[in-house]
Amino acid sequence: MTLLGVGARLIDVTSGRTLEGEELDTEVTRVGAALSLLPPGALFARMSVDLSSVLNYLGAFEAGRAIALIDPALDADVLAGLIERFRPAAVLSAPDASAPEGYGVSDGHWVRESAEGVEPHPHLAVLLPTSGSTGNPKLVRLSRGAVYANADAIAEVLGIDRHEIAPTSLPLHYSYGLSVLNSHLVRGATVVIEPSGVLGRGFWDAVNEHKVTSLAGVPYHYEMLRRLKFDPAKYPTLRTLTQAGGKLRDDLVAQFNDKIREVGGRMFVMYGQTEAAPRMTTVPAERLAEKLGSAGPALPGGSFAIRREDGSETTHPKIVGEVVYRGPNVMMGYAEDEAGLAAGDEYGGVLATGDLGYLDEDGFLYITGRLKRIGKVFGNRVSLDDLEHAVRSASVGIDVVAAVPAGDKVVLFAELPEGDGAKAICKDAAKALSERLHLHTSGFDVRPIDTVPLLASGKIDYRSLEAQV
Template identity: 30%
Template sequence: MTHPHPPNSGSGVDVNPAAAVARNARHFGDSTVISYAGGDLTYAQLDLKAARLATVLADGGVGDGDRVAYLGLNSASFLVTMLASFRLGAVFVPVNFRLAEPELHSVLQRSGATVLVCEEGHRASAEHVRAATPLSRFLLIDDDPDVPATEGVTGWELWSGPIAAAQPFPSVAARTFDDPAILMFTSGTTGLPKGVILTYGNAWWNSVNVDAMLDTRRGDVTYAAAPLFHIGALNSFALRTLVRGGTVVVRRQFDPVRFLDDLVTHRVNSMFAVPAMLAALSRVPGVFDADLSHLRSVVVAGAPVPPSLIELYASHGILLQQAWGLTETAPFATHLPAEHTLRKLGSAGIPMPHTQVRVVDATTNQPLKPGEAGEIVVRGPNVTPGYWENPEATAAAFDDEGWFHSGDVGYLDEDGCLFIVDRLKDMIISGGENVYPAEVERALSAMPGVVDVAVVGSPDEQWGETVVAVVSPVEGTTVTLDDVREYAATQLARYKLPRKLKIVQDLPRNASGKLDKTVIRRLAEEEG
C-alpha cells in the first residue's frame, strides 16, 4: 500500500512560543502568567499587550528576521518585547544591562538591531552609543511603576501610548526548528562578546530535555531573579513556563531576603540559580525553618558549585541539581538527576537525553578514557548553528563531525558522569605543571572565614606563572597566606597551593554569576 503523501516528520511544525502563549490566552486567559512588582499579567493581558506591541513594531518596519533589542532589568516588559518580536518572526536581542558603553555599542552595532526598547535607568548609556548603530527607533518603557520614565525626552517614544492605540497584530508568524529566535551575546569577560544564534529548535529541544529529566509540571510556578538576558534564566524555566501555562515570578534583581519570602509566599516549584544566589540565601536567618516543601526542581549552573553548598542544602532536604552548558547549548548539555545529588557530589551530571557529550584531547580531538581530563564537546539539536555574522568563530568552534568545542575542561567518570575542571584559557602552567584554578577554588570555598574566592595565575620569573588566591573574607576576620596554604594542603598537591594572597572586599562577577577573571587578574597584580 502506498501513501499519497510521505509521513510528516514534524520538522515543519510551528514551535513559536508566541503561538503557545496565544493558545494559553484563549483557553486559560484569566490565569496569572507573570507575577511582578510593577504589575501582574494574566495570559490574556500578556498576549494582548504583546500583540499590540507587535503592531507598533510592524508599523515601524520590523518584519521577518529583523532584530529588536531590549535593554533593562528583569521585568514583564522584557517578556512582552520578546513575545512581540516572536509574533512578527523578528529576532529578539536581550542586552546585558551591565555592559560598559564600548561593549554596549559593540552589541547594538553588530546585532544590526533597528529598534531598541529601553528602561529609563539605561537610557543615558544608550544615547551615548546610538549614533554609530543601525538603530532607528527608540521606545522608552513608561508604564512600569518600578521604572518611572522621564517625559519629553528628545528622540524617544514613550511606549505606552502607541501600544494602547494599536490594534492587536492579527497573526503569529509560524516558526520552525531552523528559524532564528534569539541573538544572545556572550558575557565577554575574556574578550569581545560573540553573538550566539539560538533557533526556535534550540529552545524547543532544550525544553524536551528539561521535561524528560526534571520534575516540572503544567501550571508550575517558577522564579526568575537571575538576569533574563542570560540563557540559563530565560530558557531553563521562564520561557518553558510561558509555553506550558504556568506562572513566572519575575524579580528585577536578586535580593536574598526577598528571595526567601517569594519562595514561601508564591510556593515556587522550580528555579534556575547560580551558586552565589544559593550561598546568599543560605545565610538568611531562618531559611531552613521556612516551608520550602513545594520546591521540586532547583537547577544550579553558570559557575562551579561548591560541594559544601550542595551538602548544606541536602542536609535540609533540598536536593540541588547541578547542570552544565553554555549560551551555545541553549543552555543545558548535562544535568545531574536529584537522585544522584549526593552519590555523585560535585558532578555536572549526565548528557541530556537528546544531546551528545564527550571529552576529547584538545590537540588530537580524540576521545579520552574515563578519568582523563580534556575539552568537553557537545553535539545535538539544542546546539547553536553558529555565531552571528562571524563565520571564522563558527568554523573555529565546530569540528568536521559537527561537535561544538566548549573550551571547558572536564572528565567523565566510569558511570558517564561529567565533572567540570576549568576553562582551557584559565589554566595556569606553573613550573611545567598544569593547575586548574577552579579546582583550587573548590578546595578553598568551604574554608572557615572565607565568603568568596577566586584563583588566577600571575607571571613569575622562577615558575613561569604562580598561583594567586584572591579572597573575600568574613567581615572582621583575618585570613593569611599561611592559613590558605594550610587549609588547601589537605586536599591539593603542593604545586597547586597559592603562593600569593590578595584580600578584597568583594569579588567581581559578571551578570551570569561567573567570576570576572579579567578584572580579578588586575586586582591580583595591584600592590597592597
C-alpha cells in the first residue's frame, strides 16, 4: 500500500527542484530508511509547507513509521506537553529552542536518547491533533488503510488522474491539506509545493507557471477571493475548485460555482472530520446548484445514518439527529498518551460525528448544527471551552466569557460594562487569541455583554447566546 502512484511528481517552487519517477522513489526510500533507524515510538513532524516536510511524511508512511503532523507554529508549551505525554522517537524539523530533557539534537531534529519506548500499533500510520493550538489535544489515530482508502475515494469522485496538478493551498498539518496531497499522489498526479498560500504574492504566479488545474480552499479563502474579485478566466488551466473545512455561505457557493462553470470548470463542496481521514462526502459538481446547502452523499465505500435521541438509527429522509458515518476511512481511535499509541482499532469503522443533520430523498446529507462544544476558525477546529480559558488567562480584564460558534469564526461574549473601555478590552482579547492560535483577529468576534445568561443549573445558557449571533 503506497501513496506514490505511477507518475507522481513533486514540484518545489522555492528550490526549483522537481522529483518524479525513480528519483522521487529513491528520495522517499532514503528518508524512510533514515527514519527507521530512530528509536521506537511515533515520530513528531513539524509540517511546514516545504519539500523536506513532504518527504518526511512520505518517508515515514512508506517505511511504516507512525508520524504525528504538528503545526510548526504550535505554542512551545503545548508542544512541550505533547512531547511529555507521547515521548516521540524524534521531533523532525525541531524548533531552534533547546531540546527538552531526554532529547539530543541531530541534523536539526530532537531525537530521544532513551531506546525504551512504546511501539505503536503496526496499522497506525498518521496522528493528527484534535484541537489545533489550544488546550491539551488528543491525537487522532489513523491507520494506513484509512488514509489510503480516503485518498482513493476522493480521487475517484473528483476524477483525479496523472494529468492533474494541485498546489499546496492549505497547511500540510491540516487534514484537508494533507488529503489534497494524498489524493493526488496516489493517482500519479502532481503537487506543486508553494509556501505563500492563496493570498500570497507568489502563489498565483506558480498557478500560471506550473499550469495548476485545481484549487482547494476553506470558507475564509473563498470570502477573501470574493473580495479580491477572483476571476478564473485569468488562469486558463485552473478548472476545478474544491471547498471543505466548514460550511461556506450558500450564496458564495452559487457565485463561485457560476464563475467556474462559465469557463468550463467545476466546483465540489465536501464535508469531513479529521477522525475520518478526513473527508466523508462530496457534492457532485453537476448537482451542486440543485443541492445548495447540502454536504453531499457519502464517498464510495461509506454510508450515513441518523441517530435519534433514543439511540436508534434511521436513513429515512428529513429526520434530524446525530450524523453517524460508516466507512473504511474511520479512525482507529484517540490517543491521550504514549500508551494509547499501541491500541488497536476501537471504532470498527463507525464514527458518531457529533454533528446534527438529516438526509434527503437522494441520500444527500444536510448539516444543521453541533452536539459538542467545538467551533471552527477559518477551517481550523478549536475547543470553545479552551478559548474561554485562554481569554480569562490573557490578563486583559475579562473574567466571565462565553464562546459560541458562528460559521467560520467564533463569537465570544465578555461580561463587561459597555463603553469605550469595554471595546478596547475586547480588541485586546481578540488580539491575544490571534497570537495564541496564529489565526487572523477577524476570526474572533469579542463582544461586551452586561451579564452572561445562565441556566437554572448555573451553567451558561449557550443556546440563548447563539440566538444573538
